[in-house]
Amino acid sequence: DGNLVVELPQRGKDEVGQLAIAFQNMAQKLLLREKDLKNLNKSLEQRIEERTSELQGAKDVAEEAAKSLVAEREQLQTILDTSPVGVAITVDGVFRFVNPRMTELIGASVGDDATNVYADPADRSRILEIMERDGVVRDFESRLYGSQGDPRDMLLTFDRIEYRGGKGNLGWCIDITERKHMEQEQTDQYEFQRALVDTIPYPVFYKGADT
Numbered sequence: 035d036g037n038l039v040v041e042l043p044q045r046g047k048d049e050v051g052q053l054a055i056a057f058q059n060m061a062q063k064l065l066l067r068e069k070d071l072k073n074l075n076k077s078l079e080q081r082i083e084e085r086t087s088e089l090q091g092a093k094d095v096a097e098e099a100a101k102s103l104v105a106e107r108e109q110l111q112t113i114l115d116t117s118p119v120g121v122a123i124t125v126d127g128v129f130r131f132v133n134p135r136m137t138e139l140i141g142a143s144v145g146d147d148a149t150n151v152y153a154d155p156a157d158r159s160r161i162l163e164i165m166e167r168d169g170v171v172r173d174f175e176s177r178l179y180g181s182q183g184d185p186r187d188m189l190l191t192f193d194r195i196e197y198r199g200g201k202g203n204l205g206w207c208i209d210i211t212e213r214k215h216m217e218q219e220q221t222d223q224y225e226f227q228r229a230l231v232d233t234i235p236y237p238v239f240y241k242g243a244d245t
Contacts, residue, residue, distance in 0.1 A: 120207035123197050124148040130197060139188070139209055141181035153177040153185040161192060165203070169194055175210070187214045 114121055120136030122129055127149045132142045140151050152158045157176040164171045171192040180186040187210045195204040 120205075120209075122148070122205045122207070123195060123202050124205065125197055125200055125202040130202065136207060138181060139186070139207055140178050151178050153179060161190070165192060165194075178207070187211045 114133040117133060117135055120139045121131075121133040122136045122142060123131040127147065129142050129144055129146045129148050132144060136142055142148070142151065149158060154177060157174075161171055161174060161176075164174070171190065174190045174192075176188055176190055177185040178188045189208040189210050191206040193204045195202050
């Protein structure tokens with residue numbers, strides 16, 4: 035019935051007696067080995083449970099981190115999509131990322147050539163020189179072709195960036211055309227007033243309220 039604890043009658047030192055003694059010794063050894071095996075199995079089961087718990091905990095942490103990363107990416111994408119500033123990434127002179135505002139400003143799309151957007155190609159050469167020297171370009175005024183093909187005044191900033199295993203440039207673009215127009219109008223008005231005063235044949239002076 036599987037029970038090894040069976041005592042056989044020992045009949046002295048004859049062959050049957052010796053066989054009984056040998057059987058009893060073997061049974062005792064088997065019982066000890068069975069006990070050790072049960073203890074080992076119990077220990078393994080406990081270790082497996084502990085390891086499973088650790089793995090489950092690690093899995094929960096990884097899943098939470100993944101959810102957080104996805105949420106952060108979605109938040110960043112929302113910021114880029116709604117930003118009033120044009121944002122683009124170029125690699126080897128080709129647009130690899132453009133946000134909606136950049137497309138609105140200069141009509142750029144992913145895969146387009148980024149080298150022909152400058153109304154004055156010399157500006158791009160100067161930008162590359164500064165990037166090579168300083169690694170960054172801040173508030174560089176240039177004229178870029180707008181989405182309708184008309185040159186527009188832009189304020190540009192560039193920085194180095196690692197993009198998908200390669201070296202690229204991250205650029206920000208702000209349209210300052212209207213501001214430049216206002217500045218030019220103020221300058222023209224000042225020059226007109228100055229020229230008008232210079233043509234008056236009589237001396238002109240300013241008198242304050244207390245003089």
